[in-house]
Amino acid sequence: MTEASGFGARYRQVTAERGRLCAGIDPHAALLTDWGLDVSVDGLSRFADICVEALAPSAAVIKPQVAFFEPFGAAGFAVLERVIAGCREAGALVIADAKRGDIGSTMSAYARAWLADASPLCSDSVTASPYLGYESLRPALDLAREGRRGVFVLARTSNPEGADVQKALTEKTSAGERTVAQSIVDAAAAENADGTATVGLVVGATREHGLDLADLNGPILAPGLGAQGATAEDLKVVFDGADPAWVLPASSRGVLRAGPDVASLRNAFVQARDEVEYALG
Numbered sequence: 056m057t058e059a060s061g062f063g064a065r066y067r068q069v070t071a072e073r074g075r076l077c078a079g080i081d082p083h084a085a086l087l088t089d090w091g092l093d094v095s096v097d098g099l100s101r102f103a104d105i106c107v108e109a110l111a112p113s114a115a116v117i118k119p120q121v122a123f124f125e126p127f128g129a130a131g132f133a134v135l136e137r138v139i140a141g142c143r144e145a146g147a148l149v150i151a152d153a154k155r156g157d158i159g160s161t162m163s164a165y166a167r168a169w170l171a172d173a174s175p176l177c178s179d180s181v182t183a184s185p186y187l188g189y190e191s192l193r194p195a196l197d198l199a200r201e202g203r204r205g206v207f208v209l210a211r212t213s214n215p216e217g218a219d220v221q222k223a224l225t226e227k228t229s230a231g232e233r234t235v236a237q238s239i240v241d242a243a244a245a246e247n248a249d250g251t252a253t254v255g256l257v258v259g260a261t262r263e264h265g266l267d268l269a270d271l272n273g274p275i276l277a278p279g280l281g282a283q284g285a286t287a288e289d290l291k292v293v294f295d296g297a298d299p300a301w302v303l304p305a306s307s308r309g310v311l312r313a314g315p316d317v318a319s320l321r322n323a324f325v326q327a328r329d330e331v332e333y334a335l336g
């Protein structure tokens with residue numbers, strides 16, 4: 056598999072056409088209420104349909120947050136399946152934000168759920184936690200590569216609590232000391248040396264991370280824009296040293312607050328996307 060045929064090529068093409076902002080679909084109970092919808096499967100379903108209609112034809116990448124569908128059980132998953140299919144049909148890449156991570160044998164079942172053609176939840180990529188060890192993600196990394204899909208691995212998350220684990224120092228190696236987060240970045244960069252950009256990272260846009268991202272050669276999902284306080288202007292500073300073509304800021308509530316009117320929601324997305332494009336250059 057080469058760059059021309061891997062996940063990276065798909066990502067580069069769609070972001071070149073539609074711009075670098077990932078739209079989050081996060082059906083918080085409070086948002087359903089603000090949109091005049093019941094906190095029920097019907098409300099969830101209507102919210103999802105509005106999001107797909109407003110965002111899927113314009114956004115390069117859409118990230119449904121799986122956690123908000125799960126409380127509705129099987130009916131919630133049925134809505135999620137519709138969201139994933141609707142976004143993909145409209146030409147957007149889908150990141151299922153499921154943050155999966157487990158021992159390898161269980162990880163292979165998660166990989167099949169989110170990355171195998173036969174699964175009704177099959178997406179273009181999934182988020183994963185490497186904190187059971189980067190190599191525990193191997194089944195997902197291999198399946199993703201085979202299918203021209205991606206895995207976005209948590210490196211330095213946008214929440215302040217992440218620092219305890221992610222900024223801790225690993226054992227000294229010949230290369231010296233590095234943070235746990237940098238060790239994840241380095242593992243992802245080594246994985247992407249084949250040019251496929253199968254491995255993306257999650258690096259919050261909310262603060263300076265101190266990571267060296269220059270050799271990643273893969274997408275950097277950067278949540279935190281809008282509701283968590285990061286602005287488009289912050290991106291240049293936070294991601295100084297990274298290739299801007301790979302930086303993919305994400306916003307959920309900041310855009311979703313403009314609903315439920317489809318045109319207003321789409322306009323809010325387009326405005327936020329244009330600010331990001333201007334800031335990243």
Ligand SMILES: O=c1ccn([C@@H]2O[C@H](COP(=O)(O)O)[C@@H](O)[C@H]2O)c(=O)[nH]1
Nearest residue numbers: 120212213214259278282283306307308
């Ligand atoms: O480090 C991380 C990783 C994931 N997220 C997710 O992104 C969205 C952010 O939502 P906003 O409404 O734009 O704050 C949400 O789904 C998080 O679970 C993150 O924020 N930080």
